[in-house]
Amino acid sequence: MQNRLPVELSKSYRLLNHGPTVLVSSAHQGATNIMAASWSMPLDFLPPKICVVIDRKTLTRELVDASGEFALNIPSRALAETTLAVGSKSGRDGNKFAELGLHTFAATKIAAPLLEGCVGWLECRVISEPHIQEKYDLFIGEIIAAWADPRAFKDGHWSFETGSSRSIHYIAGGNFFETGEAFEVTAN
Amino acid sequence: MQNRLPVELSKSYRLLNHGPTVLVSSAHQGATNIMAASWSMPLDFLPPKICVVIDRKTLTRELVDASGEFALNIPSRALAETTLAVGSKSGRDGNKFAELGLHTFAATKIAAPLLEGCVGWLECRVISEPHIQEKYDLFIGEIIAAWADPRAFKDGHWSFETGSSRSIHYIAGGNFFETGEAFEVTAN
Numbered sequence: 001m002q003n004r005l006p007v008e009l010s011k012s013y014r015l016l017n018h019g020p021t022v023l024v025s026s027a028h029q030g031a032t033n034i035m036a037a038s039w040s041m042p043l044d045f046l047p048p049k050i051c052v053v054i055d056r057k058t059l060t061r062e063l064v065d066a067s068g069e070f071a072l073n074i075p076s077r078a079l080a081e082t083t084l085a086v087g088s089k090s091g092r093d094g095n096k097f098a099e100l101g102l103h104t105f106a107a108t109k110i111a112a113p114l115l116e117g118c119v120g121w122l123e124c125r126v127i128s129e130p131h132i133q134e135k136y137d138l139f140i141g142e143i144i145a146a147w148a149d150p151r152a153f154k155d156g157h158w159s160f161e162t163g164s165s166r167s168i169h170y171i172a173g174g175n176f177f178e179t180g181e182a183f184e185v186t187a188n
Numbered sequence: 189m190q191n192r193l194p195v196e197l198s199k200s201y202r203l204l205n206h207g208p209t210v211l212v213s214s215a216h217q218g219a220t221n222i223m224a225a226s227w228s229m230p231l232d233f234l235p236p237k238i239c240v241v242i243d244r245k246t247l248t249r250e251l252v253d254a255s256g257e258f259a260l261n262i263p264s265r266a267l268a269e270t271t272l273a274v275g276s277k278s279g280r281d282g283n284k285f286a287e288l289g290l291h292t293f294a295a296t297k298i299a300a301p302l303l304e305g306c307v308g309w310l311e312c313r314v315i316s317e318p319h320i321q322e323k324y325d326l327f328i329g330e331i332i333a334a335w336a337d338p339r340a341f342k343d344g345h346w347s348f349e350t351g352s353s354r355s356i357h358y359i360a361g362g363n364f365f366e367t368g369e370a371f372e373v374t375a376n
Contacts, residue, residue, distance in 0.1 A: 017226050018357035018365050019207015038205050041229040043241060043324055051239060051326070053231060081373045088375055132320055136231055136328065138239070158359060166368065169206035169357075171346060174375065177206050180354065180368025185269045187276050187362065 002105050002116045004147045011156035012146035013042040015074055015120040016050060018158075018179060020167035023073040023086060023118070024052060025104075026063035027111040034096055034115065035060045036087030038170040040072060048143040050124060055137050059091035064126065069110040070141065074120040076152070076165040077178050082117075084174055109145045119152035119160075119167055158182070190293050190304045192335045199344035200334035201230040203262055203308040204238060206346075206367060208355035211261040211274060211306070212240060213292075214251035215299040222284055222303060223248045224275030226358040228260060236331040238312060243325050247279035252314065257298040258329065262308040264340070264353040265366050270303075272362055297333045307340035307348075307355055346370070 007015065016022070019041070025034040039053040050072065054061045064070045075083050086096050097104060097113070104113035107123045114121045124141030132138040148154070151164035160166045166179040195203065204210070207229070213222040227241040238260065242249045252258045263271050274284050285292060285301070292301035295311045302309045312329030320326040336342070339352035348354045354367040 014360055018359055019209075019226075019229075021207075038207075039229045039231065041207075041227045041239065041241075043227065043326060049324070051229065053229075077371075080371070081375075084373050084375055129320065132317065136237070138231060140324065156360075158365075169367065171206055171370075172202055172344075174372045175370065176373070177346075177370050178368035179357070180366035182359075182363065182365055183265075183268070185272050185362045185364070187269075187272055 003149055003151065005150045007146035007148050008156065009048050009143060009146060010046050012048045012122060012143045013045055014156060015122060015146060015148060015153065016040060016042050019169060020074050020179065021083060021170040023075055023083060023115060024054065024060055025071045025073055025112040025115060026060050026067065027113060028063040028067040031063060032095065032097060032113055033059045033063055033091035034086050036083050043140060049127065050122065050141050050143060052139050052141065053137050054139050064139065067111060068126045069112055070124050071107055071110060071112040071114055072122040072124065073115040073118040074167055076117060076119050077168050078165045079117050080168055080176055083168065119149045119164060121147040191337050191339065193338045195334035195336050196344065197236050197331060197334060198234050200236045200310060200331045201233055202344060203310060203334060203336060203341060204228060204230050207357060208262050208367065209271060209358040211263055211271060211303060212242065212248055213259045213261055213300040213303060214248050214255065215301060216251040216255040219251060220283065220285060220301055221247045221251055221279035222274050224271050231328060237315065238310065238329050238331060240327050240329065241325050242327050252327065255299060256314045257300055258312050259295055259298060259300040259302055260310040260312065261303040261306040262355055264305060264307050265356050266353045267305050268356055268364055271356065307352060308336040310334050
């Protein structure tokens with residue numbers, strides 16, 4: 001069972017602020033899907049909003065357009081192969097959760113399933129902006145619930161402890177960077 | 189003098205794909221500025237487009253609105269203090285380049301200066317989308333020229349060699365992650 005704690009909405013942007021690759025999960029009328037997305041970012045602090053690019057050719061797009069909801073799941077390095085796999089396959093060729101043997105748990109505010117083994121999860125409701133959705137495949141979502149694995153993120157701070165694994169940053173092909181060393185600088 | 193090579197436009201999204209923190213530089217009628225931005229992402233491959241959030245209260249916003257141009261500079265870890273500093277000060281209180289002793293070099297397609305010591309630079313022209321600019325401070329730019337320090341990015345690939353330093357990912361406060369270990373996974 002997934003180890004997770006709620007994240008305050010005012011701190012939820014911090015799950016995405018360092019630019020990790022995310023997995024977009026979605027559901028509509030019993031159909032579910034999950035895909036990889038390198039292109040997401042925070043858009044506002046409170047109410048917290050995010051942007052994500054959801055290509056018009058994807059099944060995810062169809063489910064998000066129909067449901068007005070999606071989740072951003074933040075995969076750990078242990079899920080890098082899964083990230084590549086769900087970014088390569090189409091949900092139209094078969095349910096990826098079933099084919100890849102992925103375990104999920106229920107979100108609290110939306111129907112989209114959340115992927116086990118991730119370090120954070122953002123439940124989002126689409127803020128309808130038809131022009132940029134149609135022209136750029138660009139979606140704005142409000143974060144309405146947020147969760148994190150407390151071994152990775154707790155009390156508003158990342159702390160990748162032994163036992164969890166770090167978030168990842170997609171480059172191209174099968175190539176990623178792991179989130180690296182944390183460091184602090186002070187203003188002069 | 190800055191060591192840099194041009195990056196093919198078709199590969200320029202790769203400078204931003206792993207979610208580094210960027211510095212937005214801008215210029216208009218002799219006034220220049222630079223600020224930090226954690227919230228940017230690629231939006232399209234070719235012609236390459238990016239998104240970035242530019243707060244309405246900033247001098248950068250004024251210069252970008254007036255000029256229709258900006259550059260995204262990708263700082264290395266050696267520039268983390270500078271990143272924090274240009275993210276904390278306002279250009280309205282004095283020119284940050286002068287106050288912080290920052291060295292720049294000329295862009296090729298736009299007036300905004302490019303910051304020395306970065307690992308990559310994207311020269312961008314604003315694609316006017318007044319509704320999202322006004323409602324969300326969200327800007328779309330087309331990348332019209334791209335550069336990288338060849339010790340960090342060459343032939344379309346990152347390779348942080350000795351002598352360069354890695355890109356950085358802002359969290360909050362003075363806290364960052366360094367871009368970590370590169371790894372490759374294969375599809376099954």
